[in-house]
Amino acid sequence: xxxxxxxxxxxxxxxxxxxxxxxxxxxxxxxxxxxxxxxxxxxxxxxxxxxxxxxxxxxxxxxxxxxxxxxxxxxxxxxxxxxxxxxxxxxxxxxxxxxxxxxxxxxxxxxxxxxxxxxxxxxxxxxxxxxxxxxxxxxxxxxxxxxxxxxxxxxxxxxxxxxxxxxxxxxxxxxxxxxxxxxxxxxxxxxxxxxxxxxxxxxxxxxxxxxxxxxxxxxxxxxxxxxxxxxxxxxxxxxxxxxxxxxxxxxxxxxxxxxxxxxxxxxxxxxxxxxxxxxxxxxxxxxxxxxxxxxxxxxxxxxxxxxxxxxxxxxxxxxxxxxxxxxxxxxxxxxxxxxxxxxxxxxxxxxxxxxxxxxxxxxxxxxxxxxxxxxxxxxxxxxxxxxxxxxxxxxxxxxxxxxxxxxxxxxxxxxxxxxxxxxxxxxxxxxxxxxxxxxxxxxxxxxxxxxxxxxxxxxxxxxxxxxxxxxxxxxxxxxxxxxxxxxxxxxxxxxxxxxxxxxxxxxxxxxxxxxxxxxxxxxxxxxxxxxxxxxxxxxxxxxxxxxxxxxxxxxxxxxxxxxxxxxxx
Numbered sequence: 109x110x111x112x113x114x115x116x117x118x119x120x121x122x123x124x125x126x127x128x129x130x131x132x133x134x135x136x137x138x139x140x141x142x143x144x145x146x147x148x149x150x151x152x153x154x155x156x157x158x159x160x161x162x163x164x165x166x167x168x169x170x171x172x173x174x175x176x177x178x179x180x181x182x183x184x185x186x187x188x189x190x191x192x193x194x195x196x197x198x199x200x201x202x203x204x205x206x207x208x209x210x211x212x213x214x215x216x217x218x219x220x221x222x223x224x225x226x227x228x229x230x231x232x233x234x235x236x237x238x239x240x241x242x243x244x245x246x247x248x249x250x251x252x253x254x255x256x257x258x259x260x261x262x263x264x265x266x267x268x269x270x271x272x273x274x275x276x277x278x279x280x281x282x283x284x285x286x287x288x289x290x291x292x293x294x295x296x297x298x299x300x301x302x303x304x305x306x307x308x309x310x311x312x313x314x315x316x317x318x319x320x321x322x323x324x325x326x327x328x329x330x331x332x333x334x335x336x337x338x339x340x341x342x343x344x345x346x347x348x349x350x351x352x353x354x355x356x357x358x359x360x361x362x363x364x365x366x367x368x369x370x371x372x373x374x375x376x377x378x379x380x381x382x383x384x385x386x387x388x389x390x391x392x393x394x395x396x397x398x399x400x401x402x403x404x405x406x407x408x409x410x411x412x413x414x415x416x417x418x419x420x421x422x423x424x425x426x427x428x429x430x431x432x433x434x435x436x437x438x439x440x441x442x443x444x445x446x447x448x449x450x451x452x453x454x455x456x457x458x459x460x461x462x463x464x465x466x467x468x469x470x471x472x473x474x475x476x477x478x479x480x481x482x483x484x485x486x487x488x489x490x491x492x493x494x495x496x497x498x499x500x501x502x503x504x505x506x507x508x509x510x511x512x513x514x515x516x517x518x519x520x521x522x523x524x525x526x527x528x529x530x531x532x533x534x535x536x537x538x539x540x541x542x543x544x545x546x547x548x549x550x551x552x553x554x555x556x557x558x559x560x561x562x563x564x565x566x567x568x569x570x571x572x573x574x575x576x577x578x579x580x581x582x583x584x585x586x587x588x589x590x591x592x593x594x595x596x597x598x599x600x601x602x603x604x605x606x607x608x609x610x611x612x613x614x615x616x617x618x619x620x621x622x623x624x625x626x627x628x629x630x631x632x633x634x635x636x637x638x639x640x641x642x643x644x645x646x647x648x649x650x651x652x653x654x655x656x657x658x659x660x661x662x663x664x665x666x667x668x669x670x671x672x673x674x675x676x677x
Contacts, residue, residue: 320385
């Protein structure tokens, strides 16, 4: 059966059981869009900017464990998408980006809307392809989906010249792919797992440190079972929140730059640390020399061997798929009659609870100004902790992570590695398409929301009942906080002037807008948004205390036990 390249693209997406393609048309992909028009097996979501297409596909993947797909045109289309691609790459999110390219004879001739897509995206994709022969198209797309999902996940880009979408060839979609140069390790080395178990059983001050890999590999159940069997404290990274139930007594909170006092102190002073799907990044352990000043044994479990001993030397490296590794560890534990030292563990928990008693997340809510932490706490209360929460990047992101207790994986959707402002709204769109009956809240700030605010139009077109929680302090909040603490209160370009009337702006797109200025109105407004306007897109503009800062905080270059607490100011 002979098909055009454009027909082959559509058939391949159908074979992969794609549900949604997020995209924006342009000259180089018009033949593909023509074929999209002729089919009804998957839907296309027209965004208003290519960056939002990638973010939406990214969040679709994060919240569903499926591969997100986006489609953009050549030149400015794909360069607009690069921020979204880099965001997905830093957080190891499996997406496939299909980009148009000028016809093959024009490549390298500075043709209209030409750019070196492969060269531009090479540093921020897991892999990319330029397809110059229509006969290679189906196999290349099969490889793209395979590479994106297996091993350490990540974005894969397929660049298709316009003439390739017009040419014809016989079509057959491969049932499977085998690549000699790409064979990620899945099964762990049993000897290493046994070494890890012996360290855990002999620990006096153990700590489980779990990251985003737990979420991405769907290993939350195995992690929870292992932690409860051992009785060890658990901390999550920003990307790992929801990987272990936040309301469980063994959970000591998020760690790192804005982590809890108890999580950071336990992390610093433990004698055996098991890192699971985490990478010891700078925002987690602070100064590596300070972290290394305490002697401890470290077990590091990860699917990506290049992440192990990259920043911190470890004693027991284990490469493998987390559910397989944790399952094997659990099985060996259950076969063993040995258990951790109960008396030593009780002493360790007593110390942790002493640190926990400091209540490092406490704040004061007065009668005049709305504290942003209070808004997040009320959001958690009103949604029963069941919402999918997306966030932009800044102070509001940290408050969301600190005060919304995630008991389930894939409910917390944010940009961790790249820290991309503007992701919140397109993330919320992607989450809603992946989970059409879910409650979706986007926690944002007045600066972040404006970076992709054009997506209010997309939300209107597709009737997405998202609730935007805008914590509006009229500042680039995290920038202002750093300027206050480390730059002598010189607020250089951090005040956000000439803000729009967000209520009128939301209403102009056909949405519901609310402005909330008093603490007493926070809870009633949230209840109205999530009940009376359950089926509407609601933009809630909360005017919050301009001086509120995120605490605890570890300054750049400092160690985990050198936190700044609100009570010390």
